[in-house]
Amino acid sequence: MKFFLDTANLEELRKGAAWGVVDGVTTNPSLIAKEGVPMREQVAAICSIVNGPISAEVVATDFEGMVKEGREVAKIHPNIVVKCPLTRAGIQACSTLSKDGIPVNATLCFSPGQALLAAKAGAWCVSPFVGRLDDLGLEGMALIRDICRIYANYGFKTQVLAASLRSPLHVVQAAEAGAHIGTMPFKVLDQLFNHPLTDKGLDQFLKDYARAFQEAPTGRE
Ligand code: G3P
Numbered sequence: 001m002k003f004f005l006d007t008a009n010l011e012e013l014r015k016g017a018a019w020g021v022v023d024g025v026t027t028n029p030s031l032i033a034k035e036g037v038p039m040r041e042q043v044a045a046i047c048s049i050v051n052g053p054i055s056a057e058v059v060a061t062d063f064e065g066m067v068k069e070g071r072e073v074a075k076i077h078p079n080i081v082v083k084c085p086l087t088r089a090g091i092q093a094c095s096t097l098s099k100d101g102i103p104v105n106a107t108l109c110f111s112p113g114q115a116l117l118a119a120k121a122g123a124w125c126v127s128p129f130v131g132r133l134d135d136l137g138l139e140g141m142a143l144i145r146d147i148c149r150i151y152a153n154y155g156f157k158t159q160v161l162a163a164s165l166r167s168p169l170h171v172v173q174a175a176e177a178g179a180h181i182g183t184m185p186f187k188v189l190d191q192l193f194n195h196p197l198t199d200k201g202l203d204q205f206l207k208d209y210a211r212a213f214q215e216a217p218t219g220r221e
Contacts, residue, residue, distance in 0.1 A: 001175040004183035005050070006163065008035045008042050012186035013049045019189075024052035026127070026163065026183040028083065028107070029059055040076055047077035053124075055105045057083035058093075066093035074102045081124055083107045086114045091121045098122035105161065115147040119156040125181065129164035130174070140164070141173045148178040168192045 002023040005016050008031040016022040025046055032039045043056045054077065058069040070082040070093060082097055083105040084090040094104040103124035109115050110133060118126040128147060130140030144162050151158060161181040162174035168191045174182045 001179055002052075002181040003189065004053075004055075004161070004181055005189065006031070006165075006183040006185050008032050008046065009186070010035075010042075010045055010049060013046060016186060016189055017050050021189070022050055022052070024054060024079075024181070024183075025050050026055040026083075026105070026161070028057050040073070043073070043080070044076050047079055052079060053081045053103070054079050055081045055083045055107075057085075057107065061085075061087070061089065063089040063092045063096075066090060067096050070097045070102060070104070071100070081105045083127075086110075086118065086126075091117050094118065094123050095121040098124070106158075107163070109147075110143070112143065112146045112150055115143075115158075115160075116150065119151060119154075119158040123158045125159040125161040127161045127163040127183075130162055130170055131164035131166040133164075134166075141170070141177060144174055144177040144179050152178075168194075 003021055004024040004026050005013055005022050006026045008027045032042055035042055043054060047054050056073045058066045060066045060069045066084055066089060073082055074080050081103045084093045085108045086106050094106055097104050105125050105127055106118035106123040107127040109126050109128040115126045128143045133140035133143060147160050159180035161183060162179040163183050165171055165174060165182055165184045165188060168188060171182050171184055
């Protein structure tokens with residue numbers, strides 16, 4: 001499973017990229033607004049940090065507006081993936097942009113039927129939001145499993161990008177379900193490292209080594 005960072009924060013992206021485990025980035029209008037820099041400027045900066053697919057979302061809501069904006073956004077960098085919401089106009093824009101060779105991330109997907117529409121429209125990927133379904137008391141991860149099974153049944157090329165992942169467990173479950181990509185906040189990527197036995201084991205190794213080679217009695221006075 002590819003790891004994408006779900007953030008527009010440049011500091012977080014630099015840290016994640018330095019670890020060598022970040023394959024791409026997803027942004028949305030809320031994440032861009034948090035950084036206080038206009039979308040195109042911020043997305044260009046992101047493209048200079050991470051060398052992989054970078055999702056940038058349109059804010060127009062009508063078909064013509066989304067296609068126009070999508071084409072402009074795609075010019076920012078060859079790695080741009082245009083994000084369109086899973087509305088009627090969004091799917092129509094997805095179909096048009098995809099036919100033009102512009103990769104589209106069909107976002108705000110909450111049902112297998114919507115994911116089928118994204119695949120039919122030629123989306124590069126679909127973004128089912130796991131955490132937001134969990135928030136409603138539903139099992140968000142079941143949606144990832146359903147979409148992966150449906151896509152596999154028909155050999156759809158559209159990738160499943162598990163989004164709204166809120167914990168390391170979500171990331172592992174998305175990988176188990178067969179998601180092609182998992183996008184996560186920096187905090188979740190950082191949490192994936194943590195295990196008390198790793199810390200304890202390393203501590204013991206270093207103590208043993210120091211005892212044997214640095215504190216060994218020399219036999220001299
Ligand atoms: O990629 C989608 C993500 O930004 C939504 O996450 O935690 O706001 O549901 P969240």
